Amino acid sequence: MLQHFPTSITAGLSLKCELISADYPAPEWQVSAVLRGPAPIDLDATASGAAHVFSVTAANTSGWQPGLYAVSIRAASGDDVHEIEAGQATVAPDLVSVADGHDPRGHAERTLSAIEAVLEGRASLDQQSYTINGRTLVRTPIADLMSLRTAYRKEVAEFNAGGRGKRLVRRQVKVRFGT
Incomplete structure (x- = not known):
C-alpha cells in the first residue's frame, strides 16, 4: 500500500x-x-x-x-x-x-440514472413478459429494480458524503514523510 x-x-x-x-x-x-x-x-x-x-x-x-x-x-x-x-x-x-459530451458522473451515478429511467418507463407497462413470433421478452421484476435502486442510491450518497463527488478535478497532493 x-x-x-x-x-x-x-x-x-x-x-x-x-x-x-x-x-x-x-x-x-x-x-x-x-x-x-x-x-x-x-x-x-x-x-x-x-x-x-x-x-x-x-x-x-x-x-x-x-x-x-x-x-x-x-x-x-x-x-x-x-x-x-x-x-x-x-x-x-x-x-x-x-471530449465534448463527456459524462463526469461515476459508475454508480450513471447506473442509478439508468435504473430510475427503466422504473419510470415501466410505470406505464402492465406486462412482465410477452411473446411475439416465438420470441419471448421477460422484464426484470419491479421489486428487483427497486432493490437495485436502493443499493445504488446508498453508494452514490456514500460517495458524495466523502466529498469525492463534489470536485470537478482532483487536487494536487504534496507529501512529506520521514521515519
Missing part, C-alpha cells in the same frame, strides 16, 4: 512529492518510482538535503495515459536496491483533453 507516494495523479497537472527516509537518505541513495499500467512511467527523484523529491511538470504529466498503475518506489545505492513501498495509483485524465 502506498503511504508516501500519491495514489491519485491528474495528467496535465504538476506533481511534487518529497520523500525523507532515515534508512535511505539522499544523496547516498537514489530513489525512483516505477509505474506500470496503460503506459510505463519511470520517475527519478532528485536529492534535496537528505530528502528525495519527485517533481514532474504539468507539460510532462499531460502525456500520461489515464488508468490504474502498479507502483514501486525503490531506493538504490550501487548494486543495492530496496523497495520502499508498493501499491497502486490512478492517473486521471487531463480535463483539458476530455
